[in-house]
Amino acid sequence: NAGVTQTPKFQVLKTGQSMTLQCAQDMNHNSMYWYRQDPGMGLRLIYYSASEGTTDKGEVPNGYNVSRLNKREFSLRLESAAPSQTSVYFCAGRRRGEANEKLFFGSGTQLSVL
Amino acid sequence: GQQVMQIPQYQHVQEGEDFTTYCNSSTTLSNIQWYKQRPGGHPVFLIQLVKSGEVKKQKRLTFQFGEAKKNSSLHITATQTTDVGTYFCAANFGNEKLTFGTGTRLTIIP
Numbered sequence: 001n002a003g004v005t006q007t008p009k010f011q012v013l014k015t016g017q018s019m020t021l022q023c024a025q026d027m028n029h030n031s032m033y034w035y036r037q038d039p040g041m042g043l044r045l046i047y048y049s050a051s052e053g054t055t056d057k058g059e060v061p062n063g064y065n066v067s068r069l070n071k072r073e074f075s076l077r078l079e080s081a082a083p084s085q086t087s088v089y090f091c092a093g094r095r096r097g098e099a100n101e102k103l104f105f106g107s108g109t110q111l112s113v114l
Numbered sequence: 115g116q117q118v119m120q121i122p123q124y125q126h127v128q129e130g131e132d133f134t135t136y137c138n139s140s141t142t143l144s145n146i147q148w149y150k151q152r153p154g155g156h157p158v159f160l161i162q163l164v165k166s167g168e169v170k171k172q173k174r175l176t177f178q179f180g181e182a183k184k185n186s187s188l189h190i191t192a193t194q195t196t197d198v199g200t201y202f203c204a205a206n207f208g209n210e211k212l213t214f215g216t217g218t219r220l221t222i223i224p
Contacts, residue, residue, distance in 0.1 A: 031210060040123065042202060042216040043157070050210045058211065090156060102147060102159035103204070103212065 002026055006091050006106035013081045013113045021076040021089055021109050029093030032074035033058075033103065034066060036087040043090065049074055081113045116141060118205040120215030128223050133190040135218035137203035144208040146186045148177060151217070152199045160188075195222050 004025045013019060023032065031050050035043040035058075045058030049068040063085060065077045074093075078085060088110050092103040120137045127133050137146065145164040149157040161170055163179035163186060170177045176189045190197055200219045204212040 033212075035214075040216065042120070043214040045211055045213070048211060056210070059213075100147075100159070100162045102162065103149075103157070105156040105158070107156050 004029075004091055004093055004104050004106040006089075006109050008109060009107065011109060011111050013078075013111065015082060015113060017081050018077070018079050019081065020078075021091070021111075022073070023075065023091030023106060024073045025091075025093045025104070026072065027093060027104060028071075028095060029104070030071075030096045031094050032068065033092045033094075034064075034074070034076045035090045035092065036060065036085075037090060037108075038087050046076065046089075081111075083113045085111065086113045087111060116205070116207045116213055118203060118213055118215045120203055120218060122218055123216065124219050124221075126221045126223060127193055129195060130192050133193050133197070133220055134187055135201050135203075135220075136185065136187045137205070137215050138185045139205055139207075140184070141207065142183050144183075144206045146179060146206065147204040147212065148186075148188055149202045149204060149214075150199050151202065155199075157202060190220075193220070193222055195224065198222050 007022045033048040034046040044060050047066040049055045052071045067075050090108050091106040094103050118139045147162045148160040151157045167181045168179040174191045178187045200217040202217045203215040
């Protein structure tokens with residue numbers, strides 16, 4: 001089991017460029033999440049998907065779009081990157097209905113927007 | 115919006131001293147989870163608390179959930195260098211989302 005796999009691990013963009021962060025899991029997660037982590041601000045939820053075919057906004061959705069392609073994959077797209085989107089991005093998944101509905105995180109993507 | 119406050123933001127302790135981090139919510143929680151993130155790593159699940167007044171222990175770590183289910187704490191007894199990292203609480207307000215606290219960064223002075 002690879003767990004939750006994020007690509008790429010590092011990315012540098014110029015303002016206005018677009019890119020897609022990929023996330024795939026092989027843990028049969030029902031729900032998947034995208035968080036961003038900034039110093040002193042903890043982890044803030046961008047978007048989540050409670051099940052295949054559904055997506056919902058989190059705390060900080062502006063400037064992002066997501067796609068739950070199938071049960072395994074949940075991608076995050078920046079259409080026109082801005083310096084304020086410089087951050088570390090984490091994808092996570094979890095299975096509902098278990099005793100501990102814990103989040104399993106990917107290893108993160110460090111994104112810099114110049 | 116639904117928020118959870120976590121304090122302190124930073125804690126520096128001598129190796130062997132105790133450490134505590136606290137999370138507080140203004141509204142009742144369904145449950146609360148705790149995560150640890152090592153420097154340069156990703157958050158890793160530690161525990162989930164569900165019941166009012168619940169106390170759980172993992173070796174030197176003690177987790178508590180308040181009677182009103184609005185606050186929680188993580189206490190580490192006799193810290194070791196392996197405890198270094200940032201500890202986050204994650205609150206479940208009864209929906210699909212988990213709201214993370216801002217984290218407490220623990221550094222150990224050998």
